[in-house]
Amino acid sequence: MQIRFVAAVSALMWSSIAASALPQLLQPVDKWQLDFGDTQCVAARSYGDAASPTILGIVPSFNGAYYKVMVSVPRAGPPYAKESRGVVDFGRGPINSELLYYGKSGVNQSVYQFTLSAADMAQAEAATAVTVKADRASYGFALSDLPTLLTGLRKCNADLRHYWNVGGPVTAGTPIADINTLLTRRDYPTEAQYTKAPSTMQYELLIDENGAVAGCDALAPSGVQVLDSTGCQIISGRTKFRPARDFSGKAVRSAWTTPPLVWTNGVQGALDSGCSMLSSDGRTLVNMCGQSDAARMRPTPPTPMPPQAPK
Numbered sequence: 001m002q003i004r005f006v007a008a009v010s011a012l013m014w015s016s017i018a019a020s021a022l023p024q025l026l027q028p029v030d031k032w033q034l035d036f037g038d039t040q041c042v043a044a045r046s047y048g049d050a051a052s053p054t055i056l057g058i059v060p061s062f063n064g065a066y067y068k069v070m071v072s073v074p075r076a077g078p079p080y081a082k083e084s085r086g087v088v089d090f091g092r093g094p095i096n097s098e099l100l101y102y103g104k105s106g107v108n109q110s111v112y113q114f115t116l117s118a119a120d121m122a123q124a125e126a127a128t129a130v131t132v133k134a135d136r137a138s139y140g141f142a143l144s145d146l147p148t149l150l151t152g153l154r155k156c157n158a159d160l161r162h163y164w165n166v167g168g169p170v171t172a173g174t175p176i177a178d179i180n181t182l183l184t185r186r187d188y189p190t191e192a193q194y195t196k197a198p199s200t201m202q203y204e205l206l207i208d209e210n211g212a213v214a215g216c217d218a219l220a221p222s223g224v225q226v227l228d229s230t231g232c233q234i235i236s237g238r239t240k241f242r243p244a245r246d247f248s249g250k251a252v253r254s255a256w257t258t259p260p261l262v263w264t265n266g267v268q269g270a271l272d273s274g275c276s277m278l279s280s281d282g283r284t285l286v287n288m289c290g291q292s293d294a295a296r297m298r299p300t301p302p303t304p305m306p307p308q309a310p311k
Contacts, residue, residue: 023140025129026054032145034152038163039206039215041156043149047141056130056141058121058149062204062217062255064157067121069097069114071132071139077103077110083191083226086134088114090127095120099134100225112137115221125150164206164255165244173207173244173254182238183231183263192227192263200260201231209251211241219257231261 026047035042041060046053057070069088078101086099097114104111112134124130124146131140161167201222206215216232235258244254 023131023138025140025142027142028144029053032149034149034156036156036159039160041153041160043153054139058153060118060153060157062157062160062206062215063219064154065118065219066221067116067118069116069121069130069132071112071134072104073110073112073139074108075110076108077101079103079105081191081226081229083195083224084135086112086114086132088116088120089131089133090123091129092123092127094133095123098221098223098225100229101134112139113225115225121150161255164253166255170244170246170252170254173211173241173256175256176211176240176242177238179235179239179258180261182235183261187230187234188263189224189226189230192222192224192230195224199263201227201263202260203231203235203258205235205256205258207241207243207254207256209243209253211243211251213239213241214253227263231263 029046029048029050032043032045035044040062042057043059044055044057046055048054052074054074055070055072057068057072059068059070061067081100081102084099084101086097087094088097089095095116097116100111100113102111102113103109112132114132114134124143127143127146129140129142131138202219204217204219205213208214213236216236218228218231222228241256243251246252
């Protein structure tokens with residue numbers, strides 16, 4: 001009897017400790033905002049203090065295969081992105097996720113960015129709360145209206161793909177230069193050099209009527225967000241396309257998937273500042289373009305020249 005009593009007390013203590021470790025759930029201060037952007041669908045909601053809110057955001061990839069769950073908090077973050085691991089829990093058990101943590105330039109704001117597969121994100125349909133853990137920080141959010149919101153995001157993505165003529169009667173656009181040569185050794189992100197990130201990636205690009213890259217997503221996450229983001233930034237900044245044409249020959253919008261592109265893992269590389277920025281004043285949603293901020297990449301030192309043989 002005494003052993004059972006001790007075991008029961010021990011279980012109660014551990015249960016109490018685990019409960020106390022969970023963050024207090026923040027309550028929403030406004031409704032979900034769903035932005036049907038030109039290149040990306042974004043849902044965001046303000047929590048906690050209306051004057052200085054914490055923002056919960058959900059951003060599906062263009063192909064709907066994965067989602068970014070983003071938490072923007074009103075405090076300064078690191079000037080350059082930090083890659084690590086995090087956890088998202090919709091009440092059915094922890095979901096391990098790659099995590100990107102970065103500060104927003106010029107304001108007192110930092111962003112935690114998690115990546116979940118569409119199957120993992122489906123757990124949110126019946127969830128009443130979500131907790132996220134990132135290094136030493138953890139946040140909890142009360143959830144409501146998720147089935148309606150996720151349906152709205154899927155509809156937004158379907159409309160977006162129609163807007164960019166995916167599967168439509170258009171001739172495909174083609175890159176003007178060889179896209180296979182865009183990713184060089186010096187571009188490889190420093191953070192990715194110490195991970196098991198794949199060396200081959202594919203990206204889905206949105207090409208406007210002028211042949212410029214208007215949007216970019218990794219076709220599938222590499223497991224290292226800084227690698228996905230840097231690849232999009234480089235491709236978007238260094239390539240231009242002959243635009244797609246409709247049946248009358250008029251230039252139109254289109255989507256284009258790159259061939260498998262091989263990264264060369266070099267000794268030096270640039271560290272990206274992260275993908276989408278999530279920000280709000282409690283009422284206004286700032287659209288996220290899915291592109292990296294080139295101005296906040298670490299400068300890459302010049303590659304030393306090999307010693308020359310004496311003449």
